[in-house]
Amino acid sequence: MITIWGRLNSHNVKKVAWAAIEMGVAHRRIDMGGAFGFSDNFRSKNPNLLVPMIEDDSVPGGFALWESNTILRYLADAHAPDWRHGDICARAQAEKWMDWHFDFADLQRGAFLGLIRQGKTAADADVVESRAATVRLARILDAELAQRPFLSGDRFGLADIPMGVYAHTFFALPLDRPSLPNLEDWYAGLTERPGYASTVMIPLT
Ligand SMILES: N[C@@H](CCC(=O)N[C@@H](CS)C(=O)NCC(=O)O)C(=O)O
Structure with missing residues (x-):
């Protein structure tokens, strides 16, 4: 299960939320940033205080990642490898x-x-x-x-x-x-x- 942290009126959060659906990745989204502020848990994992951030609990020990385009590449590599061009x-x-x-x-x-x-x-x-x-x-x-x-x-x-x-x-x-x-x-x-x-x-x- 992937957790997507971020308010959906953010362009960068939209990218990740949309990609997760397109890739068929099981996920949930939790509002964060903007009017929602930032939890201590989020602050401890993303010092930028920017959304989106994801957490992937399929990785032993947990895995948190921020930067929207990096998240897109990670989701494809980890969960939808046929999305990556071989060439x-x-x-x-x-x-x-x-x-x-x-x-x-x-x-x-x-x-x-x-x-x-x-x-x-x-x-x-x-x-x-x-x-x-x-x-x-x-x-x-x-x-x-x-x-x-x-x-x-x-x-x-x-x-x-x-x-x-x-x-x-x-x-x-x-x-x-x-x-x-x-x-x-x-x-x-x-x-x-x-x-x-x-x-x-x-x-x-
Ligand atoms: N380069 C970052 C930019 C992230 C970014 O600027 N996020 C904005 C929303 S689009 C943000 O977190 N703003 C502060 C907030 O929502 O509190 C990425 O692509 O993830």
Whole structure:
């Protein structure tokens, strides 16, 4: 059994909660961070005081791990090895998008925080700048997804998860977007996945 520590309105927690469902990993999630604060147990295991963190009680002596993308890789290695590409180049090409998504996340933060948590409007300078920056990166994703159906390659996989979480925010924020047909198709496919619907497609707060 995996315990996922973290509030579900966190993008980084969503990644892990969604991945656990997709991989069929038995798990429970306990709210932590944000308005929930941090327990002494959590503090003793994650000095960053950031979510998510997981604990895997299938490991003798217990195993705690933080850093969302590292958790995704661990879950695949430990519990869903068929999710890992055998081909080193294919794996690297896919993982590139897992690292790249942090750039997208950083640039989208201004629009997300502004519109969802700070009461700003689409005309606010920070929101305008953030929107323009994320649209620029979304065009890169759109071009990539013209070449292959998933960021992971031919089939859905690990590399689709981090960007998939932030893509929902991109499409859910009340902002104008240009036509991005390949990105839109990929996102539409994600919305049909039950794990995505239950963990990612929740109201932005
Ligand atoms: N690099 C870390 C970043 C984690 C992070 O920034 N988590 C945010 C939520 S998305 C957090 O814990 N914020 C403080 C809080 O929730 O109290 C990861 O990928 O896990």
